[in-house]
Amino acid sequence: MRRADNDVMLKTNQFKSMNPSTTKKPAEKRTQQDPQLSMQVVNHIRRLVENGKLKPGDKLPPERELAQKLKISRASLRSGIGYLAATGVLKVRHGVGAFIADGPPAFAITSFNLIGALHGFQSWQMFETRLILECQLVALAAERSKQEHQMALAEEVAELFAALDRPTDFLVHDMNFHRILAQASGNPVLAAIMETLTVAFYKERSKTIEHAKDMREAAAMHRLIFKAVCARDAEKARTLMERHLSASMEAQSAEKQKRRTSSSR
Amino acid sequence: MRRADNDVMLKTNQFKSMNPSTTKKPAEKRTQQDPQLSMQVVNHIRRLVENGKLKPGDKLPPERELAQKLKISRASLRSGIGYLAATGVLKVRHGVGAFIADGPPAFAITSFNLIGALHGFQSWQMFETRLILECQLVALAAERSKQEHQMALAEEVAELFAALDRPTDFLVHDMNFHRILAQASGNPVLAAIMETLTVAFYKERSKTIEHAKDMREAAAMHRLIFKAVCARDAEKARTLMERHLSASMEAQSAEKQKRRTSSSR
DNA sequence: GTTTCATAGTGGTCTGACCACATTATACAT
DNA sequence: ATGTATAATGTGGTCAGACCACTATGAAAC
Structure with a gap:
């Protein structure tokens, strides 16, 4: 069965055939059954996090010790640790330990790039998504930002x-x-999504930033947006952000175009 | 407690640096230095995906075989596999094999819940995010949807x-x-983000769906949205979606409230 | 005080065996 | 011949223990 890249396949998922009748297993659900041992680790950590016993920045016990406590092998424990690290919940430092992530929440960016490659994310699609999110974000920020945020923004504009x-x-x-x-914006869910996108964007941008030449204009734009946010003018902030991002994208694609034509081998 | 620590820890690796040739490491020239062996696996898969040699639904070689080809141990290979599986790029089926994910692209939902617990995502924040995204989405769908999509929508409304x-x-x-x-909507990036959110939502919803009361109204609302999309009336579609989601959330929170007061678990 | 170096603690990797699950092939009974 | 039980096979999952590599610490040398 050849699977074409047509975007019409809408029936790839079917959840309907989950008949609850023919299960012959008693499968007492007293002690939660974890088919995957690594998920047991994940759930253990999740419980500790939800109970507040583990906070961002905290260090996990050494692997050998934790494995013994959970009564699983170190290999299985590491599988679970790897899962949490892959999804950005845990940050593992070789020779030091495993820590609960503390920075701004974000989903694993490596997976973003990979999934993007898998499904052929186009750059205009990335940009459209960023435009939508960031315009909403700046509007919310205009309505809800606290003084500390505004001060931090001022600082960054100055920088x-x-x-x-x-x-x-x-x-x-x-x-x-x-x-x-x-x-x-006061919405960490939106912020986390935005962070994921942003990282992907700036990673790409850093390759060509040395040749940018519209930075003065960009800085001015940031200042205007900052002032609109401080004035709690959501609509103005949104409009400015839209112009800023559009201009930024145009400049960037122009750069890329130029570099491609000039340095062709 | 630590009987293993009583044993002599054979330290033989300290003497290997007695090499009189140089104090610096030979710095063997691998094609590329991959500090983490598991990342080498990830990059290998990424290359295959980007080259089109691996498409959604394809099966990876058996672990033992792949490990040998990459000249790494099976444990390290499994570490990389685990990373890819955790981020939703790979889907591993016990006793069968590892496959490139095929369904609608989405980011690992387990991590979403975990990160949410870590940073205290509130349900109103989740809802606000969904509202923003889905309203934009339906507007885009009204502008861009193809006939196949509209037919599929009609099918689902009927169901x-x-x-x-x-x-x-x-x-x-x-x-x-x-x-x-x-x-x-024609934007797979937006769709992937939405999918991640949606799965989290419906997972929660499935716990209380048996007691829903407003399904007739919800179905009617879906039909109206569908018609607006077919009529390419983006603004109307957006407005309807906003009302639909708001009503849905209210009904849901009312359900939850009632169940909490009626039965004490 | 600064530098150097040995050490301990921790994550990373390797090996090889065995277990658990799913599929396929075979044997058997009907 | 058909259908069902059983065995064989292929595959991912787990285990155990050893060893490697990195980092931080503090003692010793300067």
Whole structure:
């Protein structure tokens, strides 16, 4: 059965044939049955997190010790640890230990790129998604941002202007600005999604940032957005953000175009 | 407690640096240095995917064989496999094999719940995010949906009405409707994000669906949205979706409230 | 004080065996 | 011949123990 890349296949999933009748297994659900041992680890950590016994930044016990406590082999434990690390819940440092992630929440970016490659995400689709999310985000930020957020934004705008001749630093503060905006929206779910997208974007951007030449205009734009947010003018902020992102994308694609035509071998 | 620690830990690796040649490491030139062996696996798969040699639904070679080909141990290979499976790129079936994920693209939902628990995602935040995304989505679908999508939507609406007295089936078709809508938007990035959210939502919903009361109204609402999409009336579709989701959430929270007060578990 | 180096603690990898699950082939009974 | 039980096979999952590699710490040397 050849599976074409047609985007019409809408029936790939079927959940209907889950007949609850023919199960012959008693399968007492007293002690939760975990088919996968690694999931047992995940659930254990999840419980600790939900109970507040593990907070962002905390360190997990050593693998050998934890494995013994859970009565599983170290290999299985590591499988579970790997799962949590892959999804960004855990951060493992070789020779040091495993820690609960603490930074801004985000979903694994590696998987984002991979899934993107798998399903052929186009760059205009990425951009459209970012445009939608970020415009909503800045509107929410205008309505809900607290003073601390506004101060942090001001700081980043200043850094932006100060780094006009250091593209790499400029990019960092650019990213920070948008990140703070996401936090200021007061919706961590949206912020986490945005963070995932943002990281993917800036990773790509960092390859060509050295040749950017519209940074002054971009910095000015950030300042305007900042002022709109402080003025709690959601609609203005949204409009400005839309213009900013559009201009940014155009400049970027122009760069890419130029570099491709000039340095053709 | 630690009988193993009584044994002598044979330390023979310390003397290997007595090499008089140089104090610096030879720095063997691998094609590319992969600090983590598991990432080497990930990159290998990524290359195959990007080259089109692996498509959704394809089966990976057996672990033992693949490990030998990559010249790594099976344990390390499994670490990489686990990473890919955790992020939803791979789907591993015990006793069968590992397959490239094929269904609608989505990011690992387990991690979503975990990250949510970690950072305290509130249900209103989840809902707000869904509202924003789905309203944009339905507007895009109204503009871009192809005939196949509209036919599939019609099918699901019909199933919805046909399943008014079978809540579980109703829920399945409800989810399918929204999923098709996401595909009809023509933006797989948005669709993937939406899918992740949707799965989390319906997972929660399935616990209380048996006691739903407003299914007839919900079905009618789906039909109206469907008609708006077919009429390419983006604004109307957006407005209807907003009302639908708001009503749905209210009904759901009312259900939850009632169940909590009536039965004390 | 600074540098160097040995050590301990921890995650990362390897090996080989065995277990559990799913599919297929075979044997048997009907 | 057909259908069902049983065995064989292929595959992922788990285990055990050893060893490798990285990091941080503190003691010793300068």
